[in-house]
Amino acid sequence: MDHSLKIYNTLHRKKEQFVPLNSPFVGLYVCGPTVYGDAHLGHARPAITFDLLFRYLIHLGYKVRYVRNITDVGHLENDADEGEDKVAKKARLDQVEPMEVVQYYLNRYHKAMEALNVLPPSIEPHASGHIIEQIEFIKKILDAGYAYESEGSVYFDVEKYNKDHRYGKLSGRNIEELLNTTRILDGQQEKHHSADFALWKKAAPEHIMHWPSPWSEGFPGWHLECSAMGTKYLGEQFDIHGGGMDLLFPHHECEIAQSVAALGKETVHYWMHNNMITINGTKMGKSLGNFITLDEFFTGNHSLLTQPFSAMTIRFFILQAHYRSTIDFSSEALVASEKGLQRLMEAYKTLINLTPDNLSIPNTNDQLISEIIEDGKKAIDDDLNSPILISKLFNAVNLINSAKAKTESLNVNQIKTLKDFFDLYVFKILGLKEESSESTANNEAYMQVVDLLLNMRIEAKANKDWATSDKIRNQLTALGFVIKDTKEGFEWKLEK
RNA sequence: GGUUCCUUGGCCGAGUGGUUAGGCACCGGUCUGCAAAACCGUCUACGGCGGUUCGAAUCCGCCAGGAACCUCCA
Numbered sequence: 055m056d057h058s059l060k061i062y063n064t065l066h067r068k069k070e071q072f073v074p075l076n077s078p079f080v081g082l083y084v085c086g087p088t089v090y091g092d093a094h095l096g097h098a099r100p101a102i103t104f105d106l107l108f109r110y111l112i113h114l115g116y117k118v119r120y121v122r123n124i125t126d127v128g129h130l131e132n133d134a135d136e137g138e139d140k141v142a143k144k145a146r147l148d149q150v151e152p153m154e155v156v157q158y159y160l161n162r163y164h165k166a167m168e169a170l171n172v173l174p175p176s177i178e179p180h181a182s183g184h185i186i187e188q189i190e191f192i193k194k195i196l197d198a199g200y201a202y203e204s205e206g207s208v209y210f211d212v213e214k215y216n217k218d219h220r221y222g223k224l225s226g227r228n229i230e231e232l233l234n235t236t237r238i239l240d241g242q243q244e245k246h247h248s249a250d251f252a253l254w255k256k257a258a259p260e261h262i263m264h265w266p267s268p269w270s271e272g273f274p275g276w277h278l279e280c281s282a283m284g285t286k287y288l289g290e291q292f293d294i295h296g297g298g299m300d301l302l303f304p305h306h307e308c309e310i311a312q313s314v315a316a317l318g319k320e321t322v323h324y325w326m327h328n329n330m331i332t333i334n335g336t337k338m339g340k341s342l343g344n345f346i347t348l349d350e351f352f353t354g355n356h357s358l359l360t361q362p363f364s365a366m367t368i369r370f371f372i373l374q375a376h377y378r379s380t381i382d383f384s385s386e387a388l389v390a391s392e393k394g395l396q397r398l399m400e401a402y403k404t405l406i407n408l409t410p411d412n413l414s415i416p417n418t419n420d421q422l423i424s425e426i427i428e429d430g431k432k433a434i435d436d437d438l439n440s441p442i443l444i445s446k447l448f449n450a451v452n453l454i455n456s457a458k459a460k461t462e463s464l465n466v467n468q469i470k471t472l473k474d475f476f477d478l479y480v481f482k483i484l485g486l487k488e489e490s491s492e493s494t495a496n497n498e499a500y501m502q503v504v505d506l507l508l509n510m511r512i513e514a515k516a517n518k519d520w521a522t523s524d525k526i527r528n529q530l531t532a533l534g535f536v537i538k539d540t541k542e543g544f545e546w547k548l549e550k
Numbered sequence: 551g552g553u554u555c556c557u558u559g560g561c562c563g564a565g566u567g568g569u570u571a572g573g574c575a576c577c578g579g580u581c582u583g584c585a586a587a588a589c590c591g592u593c594u595a596c597g598g599c600g601g602u603u604c605g606a607a608u609c610c611g612c613c614a615g616g617a618a619c620c621u622c623c624a
Contacts (some may be wrong), residue, residue: 227553299618335617341621383562386574404588446572
């Protein structure tokens with residue numbers, strides 16, 4: 055592939071040229087949700103970030119296998135190796151089967167992702183559907199000597215691993231200190247060290263989610279699913295592993311340790327991490343209780359929201375910040391995004407309906423247009439810098455609007471070039487789309503009625519009957535229509 | 551306490567050792583019967599103190615404030 059995509063590799067803390075292992079194939083694994091509650095704004099970020107990457111890699115011509123897992127077992131509350139399973143707890147509270155919880159929230163997650171125009175991944179494996187693979191993975195780690203069994207559970211031996219390899223290379227932690235300082239204080243009987251993490255947990259009698267294994271009736275540790283399913287579908291070595299920055303330690307650190315212990319080599323070439331969404335400067339998170347679900351955004355039904363926000367506004371809001379920066383949520387910021395997105399989309403419509411100037415009319419916009427396009431491509435190549443790309447799109451918006459106002463000139467070739475630019479970057483790569491306005495045949499009559507009214511208003515205006523013309527406009531406005539007077543007559547649309 | 555990171559104008563948010571980011575808001579103008587929309591233009595910046603440099607908001611140090619991870623979180 056001929057491209058110059060650079061991505062920031064958390065493993066080396068720098069941007070690196072992206073070179074796939076087996077071009078034209080690219081393996082991409084992203085940590086998906088634990089399905090025990092509705093998706094919130096924070097879930098939208100990795101989904102959209104890696105959707106952008108997925109779309110761009112496809113555009114570059116790669117055959118991408120995108121795996122995004124569903125965690126439906128093994129994710130415990132409070133401590134990695136203590137506490138109740140999140141899904142099981144929800145099931146107990148709601149008095150339903152754990153798999154009912156999983157199915158219910160998974161359906162809702164899919165619906166939210168579709169609204170956000172996030173492409174479905176190639177494979178969406180469930181942890182509970184890969185218990186056998188996870189058991190096999192544990193056996194390999196045991197055989198290699200980096201795990202031990204203790205009262206029916208199996209733990210990863212971090213201290214031993216750290217002697218041969220470096221535990222903490224991704225997160226930059228010095229585990230030796232951790233081991234030394236916590237060893238004595240640790241009250242947990244089963245584990246040799248507090249830093250050790252569970253690969254397999256023996257199920258307590260009241261535990262409702264458990265499977266047979268060589269060690270006990272139990273369930274797999276949380277970190278294991280990604281190692282097992284990632285290598286199953288993408289191979290023992292694959293290109294990109296993504297997820298939220300909060301997963302860097304311990305989750306991704308443990309994944310590396312598991313892979314190296316079981317397979318003797320590192321699995322992932324590029325680690326990518328999206329930053330958090332903050333609210334009043336503090337992380338928005340499930341456990342912090344300050345999150346807003348995506349449904350609440352769509353309905354506006356939350357005390358922090360002044361109005362509903364569409365899925366595309368959310369998507370645009372997220373894309374307006376670089377994925378490695380925190381992004382601070384506020385209703386005000388979302389209103390700004392909503393208006394900006396509207397302006398971008400309007401400009402596209404304007405562009406399509408633009409009457410081209412004669413080719414013989416000289417203008418100097420060829421250079422400007424190629425600069426905009428070149429800079430936009432460079433931006434996305436530079437570690438997916440969507441905010442810069444968007445700023446370039448707005449430069450194009452400016453040009454388009456100026457052409458409409460006849461202060462700039464665009465010929466047929468330039469219009470075509472700009473349209474291709476928008477089609478590719480706005481719709482295909484950034485994944486923005488028109489809000490669904492069902493202009494079906496059913497609406498045909500209604501649209502003609504509005505046109506009729508506005509034509510009557512034109513007549514009234516011609517007769518300088520301002521009372522009638524204002525009455526039509528004001529009443530349509532009150533109903534939610536936006537009326538624009540133009541040189542040619544009028545334009546209208548229905549807001550929301 | 552340990553590790554890592556951040557601090558940009560009214561708000562959100564890029565970027566950078568010397569050249570307009572962009573969006574939203576505000577203000578002035580063009581257009582309009584009046585508006586809206588659109589267009590043009592103006593205005594608010596790089597936390598504080600030192601240092602390196604011809605030049606730093608950009609590099610270094612210190613200080614202040616904030617955040618993330620070190621327990622589950624995208």
